[in-house]
Amino acid sequence: MNSLTRRHGTAALALWAAATLSACATAPAPQPTPAALPAADGSAASPGSAAADAGPPAPEDTSREGLLAQAAALETGTGVAQDERRAFLLYYQAMGLERTFTPRRGWRSDYRARIAVARMLIDGRGVGKDPAQAANLLKLPADEGNALARFELGKLYEKGEGVPRDIDRAAALYRAAGSGGSAAALMNLARLNQGGEFAEADPQATGSILGDAASALEARARAGEPSASRQLGLLYEQGRGVPQDLARAAQLYQVAADAGDGNAAYRLGQLHDQGQGVAADPAKAAALYQKAIDAGYANAAGPLSMLYEQGRGVPQDLARAVALLTPMAQGGNAAAQFRLARLYDRGAGVPADPQEAARLYQAALDGGDVRGALWLGRLYNAGRGVPRDQARARSLFEQAAADGDANAKLELARLGGGDAGQLQQEGEAALLANAQAGNARPAIQLARLVFGGNGVTPPEQVVAALRPFADQGDLTAKVELGRAYELGRGVARDPAQAAALYKAAADGGDTGGMIRLANLHARGVGVAKDEAAAIALLKQAGERGDVYAYVRLGDLHADRPDGKAEAFAWYSLAARKGNAEAGRSAAALTLTPAERTQGESLLRGLGG
Known part of the structure; x- marks a missing residue:
């Protein structure tokens, strides 16, 4: 040789x-x-x-x-x-x-x-x-x-x-x-x-x-190798080969993160996000996720986008959430595709686009995220972004229900059939059980259903399931609990308490809290009547990506004799950001030529 x-x-x-x-x-x-x-x-x-x-x-x-x-x-x-x-x-x-x-x-x-x-x-x-x-x-x-x-x-x-x-x-x-x-x-x-x-x-x-x-x-790790500290931290976090010790895991992750290990920064961020081994601190979690991204660990964009979407640890910023999720979705990440589809569906942080939402739901479903079946089924059932097709909707709901999705059972109940009542009860019971097991999302979903008058669960049970999450600082749970007090569902009606809950959510950056508090200020219910405060809150919510806030600004101005031009501008802005109902509201306004000219000028000033 x-x-x-x-x-x-x-x-x-x-x-x-x-x-x-x-x-x-x-x-x-x-x-x-x-x-x-x-x-x-x-x-x-x-x-x-x-x-x-x-x-x-x-x-x-x-x-x-x-x-x-x-x-x-x-x-x-x-x-x-x-x-x-x-x-x-x-x-x-x-x-x-x-x-x-x-x-x-x-x-x-x-x-x-x-x-x-x-x-x-x-x-x-x-x-x-x-x-x-x-x-x-x-x-x-x-x-x-x-x-x-x-x-x-x-x-x-x-x-x-x-x-x-x-x-x-x-x-x-x-x-x-x-x-x-x-x-x-x-x-x-x-x-x-x-x-x-x-x-x-x-x-x-x-x-x-x-x-x-x-x-x-x-x-x-003792020799100063960052990746070894991170890998050892993972063993301590999972209790594999060593006794589980989350505090020790956090210490090891911190050492590696300080040395520039993006994966370690991500894992330490998760511990702070979930309050495991360290005090829960979503603001610190957000900083660590960003540090991980800066170090090249792209997967940290997922949980960071969730913090921006929920307004936990950072001001709610739906446009930032969209920007973080988009590259992940384009790279084939099914969970990111699903979450981005939800934002396009809602017109949150991006103009509403049901056709793009449908494409992303299907991509998520093809990638194994069965959550896409429920929401894609809803689009087919309503004919939004896709041709209306109730047979296709039923098939998708059945697929989601087979995977244990309680909301899919509720959708099948709404489509009708001999077992509709039973499906409704089973779906709500599953949401309640999940909420009582410590999951906030099912509690919020059940509250929206029941407080909206479309559920059969006693509202007192819903409030009891929802309250712990609101007390723990979940902004969306605060908003839904505020609705219970505003409407008197499951609790004695108390608009002032509703306003306090909405304000706490709004102060945390939740656009739903901003819009509902603005509605109370506009009516003078539970708080002093203050149209200027209502308008300021709605503008703030709109700037954070909630298009519905622009619809409400249109509504407020439409109720004023001299507000038609401004109403036209706000409705038109919402329509251009994907809210079809706002477009119909703008078209329904009776405007003089001068009001239309003024409205179009205002619209240009708003960036529309």
Whole structure:
């Protein structure tokens, strides 16, 4: 075997290596003349073309350590513009300097560059995806005991990528990597072991394997490795291999987050969001989610968007929620598609668009989020954004009901049939049970149903289920409890108490609280009559993305003899933001030519 084959694994690999190295200004050893330069997508540039001839700029430091440092910076975008193709080429150039000979120690290898090249080939980053070539690169360091190479090769055998799928071989590699200190390998081994997926699996030994992983991570965390602190924190959070200790998990996540680990910042944000192991602090959770996003952990956009949507820890900002959810939805995240569909459906933070809502509900449903079935069914039942089709609606409601959606049972009851009454009772009973189990959303849904006069559950039970969530600070629960006091449903009618609850929600940024408090000020019920305060609250709600606030501003001005022009402007603004009813209200106004001219001028001033 010649030295080139010893160094890279196969003669074909050596020829391929030469092609990549030709793009660099300095080669570590004589190489064959390249036939083509591999492109990032796996294609090749013809010799003599601009892509092949120009190549990337020469590295500033051609020592092994210099090449590795430059490649790492380019791969991650640390201090320089990210350039994975250039990083790949530098890692490959560094491979030629990995084996060194000394009289006292003989041949010695440092496989960092080889493993970096293999990982980029596995992911298709900076070069065409090629797991088979990656496996060839990993086998030599794995055979020589490199724990990281064994771990990466084990993953290829587990998935059957680039090598025949072999779970026993994967388990053996994970075990060997774990003996070399790889906690990630031990966690993968524990997963396979728990599932009994390989010949020598012993599910009862899973805890012991995870305990070894925790010990390995503890040592690395004490040595100052941020990712080890985060991974150890996850074991403490889940109680895997160590006793569950949420406070310890939070401490470990904080260490890693302070060192710039976005995943750790996200997980610490979740603990603060849920009040687990630390005091509940949605404002701190929001800051941590944003820190995670800034560090490149995009999944934190989901919970951060929820905080902006609910106005918890941050002022309610529905447009910001839309901006956070959109990239996730475009990337195929079913939960984000569903939540974005709800905002388009409601016209919250974005102009109402039932057609786009229907598309997103269907995408979420196709992606496995069955919640999309209920809401898509509602669109088909009403003919909003899609042709009216009650058969399709019934089918979607049945799909959601089969998945346990209580609201779907209520929708089937409304469609009628012999079991409509029973479905209504079952649906409401399920919502009540879920609320009593500590879930706010079902309590709010049941309150809207019953307080709106469309439910059969005694309102006293609804109030009892709703009150704990309002007391705990849930802004939407405060609004619904305020409705109970305003209407006298399940409690003695008390408009002043309703106003106090609406104000608490409004002060927290909830647009529903703003609109309902504005309605009380406009009528002088429970609070002093104050049209200026009502208008200010409605404008604030509109600026936060609640289009219905503009409809109410139109209503207020339409009731004034001299307010038709302003009513036209507000109705028209709401209509242009997707509220069809507002468009009909604007068309129904009887305006003089002067009032229409004034209204159109006001509309332009409002940005419409």
